[in-house]
Amino acid sequence: xxxxxxxxxxxxxxxxxxxxxxxxxxxxxxxxxxxxxxxxxxxxxxxxxxxxxxxxxxxxxxxxxxxxxxxxxxxxxxxxxxxxxxxxxxxxxxxxxxxxxxxxxxxxxxxxxxxxxxxxxxxxxxxxxxxxxxxxxxxxxxxxxxxxxxxxxxxxxxxxxxxxxxxxxxxxxxxxxxxxxxxxxxxxxxxxxxxxxxxxxxxxxxxxxxxxxxxxxxxxxxxxxxxxxxxxxxxxxxxxxxxxxxxxxxxxxxxxxxxxxxxxxxxxxxxxxxxxxxxxxxxxxxxxxxxxxxxxxxxxxxxxxxxxxxxxxxxxxxxxxxxxxxxxxxxxxxxxxxxxxxxxxxxxxxxxxxxxxxxxxxxxxxxxxxxxxxxxxxxxxxxxxxxxxxxxxxxxxxxxxxxxxxxxxxxxxxxxxxxxxxxxxxxxxxxxxxxxxxxx
Amino acid sequence: xxxxxxxxxxxxxxxxxxxxxxxxxxxxxxxxxxxxxxxxxxxxxxxxxxxxxxxxxxxxxxxxxxxxxxxxxxxxxxxxxxxxxxxxxxxxxxxxxxxxxxxxxxxxxxxxxxxxxxxxxxxxxxxxxxxxxxxxxxxxxxxxxxxxxxxxxxxxxxxxxxxxxxxxxxxxxxxxxxxxxxxxxxxxxxxxxxxxxxxxxxxxxxxxxxxxxxxxxxxxxxxxxxxxxxxxxxxxxxxxxxxxxxxxxxxxxxxxxxxxxxxxxxxxxxxxxxxxxxxxxxxxxxxxxxxxxxxxxxxxxxxxxxxxxxxxxxxxxxxxxxxxxxxxxxxxxxxxxxxxxxxxxxxxxxxxxxxxxxxxxxxxxxxxxxxxxxxxxxxxxxxxxxxxxxxxxxxxxxxxxxxxxxxxxxxxxxxxxxxxxxxxxxxxxxxxxxxxxxxx
Numbered sequence: 029x030x031x032x033x034x035x036x037x038x039x040x041x042x043x044x045x046x047x048x049x050x051x052x053x054x055x056x057x058x059x060x061x062x063x064x065x066x067x068x069x070x071x072x073x074x075x076x077x078x079x080x081x082x083x084x085x086x087x088x089x090x091x092x093x094x095x096x097x098x099x100x101x102x103x104x105x106x107x108x109x110x111x112x113x114x115x116x117x118x119x120x121x122x123x124x125x126x127x128x129x130x131x132x133x134x135x136x137x138x139x140x141x142x143x144x145x146x147x148x149x150x151x152x153x154x155x156x157x158x159x160x161x162x163x164x165x166x167x168x169x170x171x172x173x174x175x176x177x178x179x180x181x182x183x184x185x186x187x188x189x190x191x192x193x194x195x196x197x198x199x200x201x202x203x204x205x206x207x208x209x210x211x212x213x214x215x216x217x218x219x220x221x222x223x224x225x226x227x228x229x230x231x232x233x234x235x236x237x238x239x240x241x242x243x244x245x246x247x248x249x250x251x252x253x254x255x256x257x258x259x260x261x262x263x264x265x266x267x268x269x270x271x272x273x274x275x276x277x278x279x280x281x282x283x284x285x286x287x288x289x290x291x292x293x294x295x296x297x298x299x300x301x302x303x304x305x306x307x308x309x310x311x312x313x314x315x316x317x318x319x320x321x322x323x324x325x326x327x328x329x330x331x332x333x334x335x336x337x338x339x340x341x342x343x344x345x346x347x348x349x350x351x352x353x354x355x356x357x358x359x360x361x362x363x364x365x366x367x368x369x370x371x372x373x374x375x376x377x378x379x380x381x382x383x384x385x386x387x388x389x390x391x392x393x394x395x396x397x398x399x400x401x402x403x404x405x406x407x408x409x410x411x412x413x414x415x416x417x418x419x420x421x422x423x424x425x426x427x428x429x430x431x432x433x434x435x436x437x438x439x440x441x442x443x444x445x446x447x448x449x450x451x452x453x454x455x456x457x458x459x460x461x462x463x464x465x466x467x468x
Numbered sequence: 469x470x471x472x473x474x475x476x477x478x479x480x481x482x483x484x485x486x487x488x489x490x491x492x493x494x495x496x497x498x499x500x501x502x503x504x505x506x507x508x509x510x511x512x513x514x515x516x517x518x519x520x521x522x523x524x525x526x527x528x529x530x531x532x533x534x535x536x537x538x539x540x541x542x543x544x545x546x547x548x549x550x551x552x553x554x555x556x557x558x559x560x561x562x563x564x565x566x567x568x569x570x571x572x573x574x575x576x577x578x579x580x581x582x583x584x585x586x587x588x589x590x591x592x593x594x595x596x597x598x599x600x601x602x603x604x605x606x607x608x609x610x611x612x613x614x615x616x617x618x619x620x621x622x623x624x625x626x627x628x629x630x631x632x633x634x635x636x637x638x639x640x641x642x643x644x645x646x647x648x649x650x651x652x653x654x655x656x657x658x659x660x661x662x663x664x665x666x667x668x669x670x671x672x673x674x675x676x677x678x679x680x681x682x683x684x685x686x687x688x689x690x691x692x693x694x695x696x697x698x699x700x701x702x703x704x705x706x707x708x709x710x711x712x713x714x715x716x717x718x719x720x721x722x723x724x725x726x727x728x729x730x731x732x733x734x735x736x737x738x739x740x741x742x743x744x745x746x747x748x749x750x751x752x753x754x755x756x757x758x759x760x761x762x763x764x765x766x767x768x769x770x771x772x773x774x775x776x777x778x779x780x781x782x783x784x785x786x787x788x789x790x791x792x793x794x795x796x797x798x799x800x801x802x803x804x805x806x807x808x809x810x811x812x813x814x815x816x817x818x819x820x821x822x823x824x825x826x827x828x829x830x831x832x833x834x835x836x837x838x839x840x841x842x843x844x845x846x847x848x849x850x851x852x853x854x855x856x857x858x859x860x861x862x863x864x865x866x867x868x869x870x871x872x873x874x875x876x877x878x879x880x881x882x883x884x885x886x887x888x889x890x891x892x893x894x895x896x897x898x899x900x901x902x903x904x905x906x907x908x
Contacts, residue, residue, distance in 0.1 A: 052757075053616060056683075058806070059683060059807075060802055060803070168612060169608070172605070172787075173605025174780065175783040176779030311763075320603065321766065322603065322766035324763070324764055325764075326760065335758055344612060347612075347796060348796075349795070
């Protein structure tokens with residue numbers, strides 16, 4: 029059978045990894061796919077870079093539309109990134125009847141509804157394993173491996189840059205700014221790290237997982253997004269003393285009232301495997317009603333790990349494109365006419381537990397005042413850690429840190445209570461609030 | 469579209485879990501599969517048990533062949549177990565043109581070649597996600613998620629009973645026999661636990677993973693199988709002091725000369741996630757040349773976790789049965805005409821590292837004698853732990869324990885050296901040898 033011909037749009041880190049792995053393992057991949065899979069055409073604005081990456085024998089052009097227009101191309105890989113031209117080209121490739129493979133989480137989290145509808149109408153596949161957690165086959169696990177389940181929740185470390193930074197902050201007791209610089213020097217963080225450190229990248233990914241898990245449309249605009257830039261080294265230390273580690277989690281949960289969809293730093297019990305995922309590694313925990321808790325771990329980024337996912341999609345399409353379109357694996361796991369209308373909940377309706385750190389006056393009655401106020405609000409306390417004033421503020425200090433872990437509370441309720449706590453004259457600085465996930 | 473009709477052979481723990489989950493989540497599963505999936509016929513020798521499990525509205529028979537002969541049945545689930553009648557029925561179901569789903573690792577590890585060939589010839593699918601690691605979609609990850617990779621090795625905790633026993637031995641410092649009794653009382657070990665504790669169950673599973681990873685036929689008879697019955701509490705303790713935990717691992721590796729395929733207790737560095745998989749949980753680590761190291765974790769047994777995998781297979785078949793048979797996902801990941809002829813290596817050709825515990829005379833020169841002998845054999849030493857004689861044998865003892873960790877060594881070379889060490893007059897008891905996997 030003649031090889032599947034693939035056109036590649038954008039040959040940067042992931043693109044050149046894809047070309048390299050496909051070539052290195054071509055014999056083994058062919059034995060799995062039943063047909064050869066060959067990148068025969070590459071489009072990149074930087075022709076010299078493209079030529080250097082693929083050598084001779086591959087057509088290199090600077091016009092992506094020439095790839096899409098080529099009738100011999102069966103599958104188009106989009107590795108340009110961003111919402112702009114990438115969206116246009118993906119839609120054009122679909123219109124031309126090409127199957128599409130993309131690693132573009134931003135594009136799909138924002139424009140997925142439009143893109144999947146176009147692909148469905150045209151009867152082609154848009155595969156995106158590489159868009160979430162690099163080489164870990166988490167899209168496949170959610171969409172195919174766990175189809176028996178009513179999925180209850182997902183919590184994942186899905187951004188390697190921030191996990192590297194948090195691991196370093198904990199290991200070395202350093203503050204965020206110092207570690208970020210180190211991460212940039214080592215290549216773990218980009219020159220402009222905003223999308224990573226502000227949680228946007230993780231929010232794109234959890235938006236995709238949420239849609240697949242619960243059968244809802246992608247709704248990035250409804251996600252609560254909070255990064256790690258305000259995290260203080262002392263909270264990592266206090267969390268540790270209480271038996272927790274702080275991770276940037278993408279969380280999505282099914283509740284009776286709707287879907288929680290949020291990215292923020294979270295305390296995780298130190299004994300959980302997820303808490304022990306260190307450095308730039310990724311891991312996703314999925315809880316289903318039948319299977320219980322499962323976890324998927326691996327490299328979430330990088331040239332060859334991401335290429336692993338891109339190529340798995342190429343093999344999937346090669347294996348499955350002959351299935352009639354009504355039967356194939358749906359893009360978002362659920363058939364488009366059977367999506368759920370469960371709404372994404374506003375953050376005030378989210379129910380979770382909390383870590384609170386308060387700088388308080390070191391005087392009698394403060395603890396009773398604070399806990400009394402929380403009790404009145406109906407917020408139940410799981411643990412209290414009160415430091416000696418001398419330890420916190422030095423010899424003779426009149427201030428101390430009061431750390432409280434709450435049980436599950438509606439965020440709106442907590443917000444109100446925090447406003448009242450903040451107004452107490454004995455509370456001397458802005459209260460720090462970090463969410464906590466027990467993952468049990 | 470009319471529902472997919474499923475016939476179930478054998479309705480014990482997993483069968484009734486499958487029926488229950490399929491019913492509980494039927495609406496959600498239908499939204500994923502695009503068609504309803506219904507168990508319409510059940511065969512079990514115990515009609516009363518079957519009737520109790522499925523209620524009214526499902527045909528219950530005591531003759532499995534009546535299910536296979538039913539022209540309305542699209543998929544047959546085999547949950548009888550064992551090599552005997554199960555093999556016959558699976559072959560008959562295939563001959564009748566039914567797709568088959570089975571959780572029967574023993575059957576496939578021993579008779580897989582015959583069964584997959586029959587299915588291939590008939591153009592039907594035999595799906596077996598439930599045969600390895602319960603609800604964890606590890607077959608799917610290996611066969612579809614990691615297709616880009618030249619897989620290098622797999623190491624897994626794939627038997628919950630033995631992992632529970634080892635966790636308890638470590639936690640409580642108890643010996644094997646005591647913990648086994650406790651495990652039986654709690655239902656974690658069967659009345660006849662032989663298949664679990666002797667490593668046979670794990671060997672069935674790693675045989676299947678090895679075939680899928682490397683494209684070789686299933687060859688259970690070539691697997692090295694060693695259980696945990698001889699493991700002593702003191703080795704767990706010494707391992708801990710050296711920074712390791714002891715786990716029963718199924719290991720398969722690709723080497724230039726062939727494939728390693730083995731089940732035995734192994735030291736694993738305590739810092740690895742795999743070492744921290746406790747109780748009855750399962751986890752599999754897969755290393756691929758592109759993706760690096762990935763890990764998959766979850767419940768490896770039990771009614772609903774296993775049902776999760778059985779039903780995922782039903783959905784897969786529903787989604788993919790319209791693909792032409794030449795393109796579908798091959799049973800063992802590689803197309804049958806493209807299998808590898810790499811041989812499974814005899815244990816003497818395996819290269820790994822070792823933990824050795826020697827009861828030696830507490831006298832000058834013993835350490836030099838032992839290490840000298842190892843050096844002569846070309847075996848390089850990674851670490852030595854020598855206990856004070858008093859600690860080991862009590863006040864005034866003249867014996868002590870010498871623990872040695874080796875670097876990578878060919879097992880045949882180590883066997884020869886052990887025979888020579890054992891013959892030394894200063895070595896006072898049989899040497900304990902446990903393999904060690906760094907998993908890096």
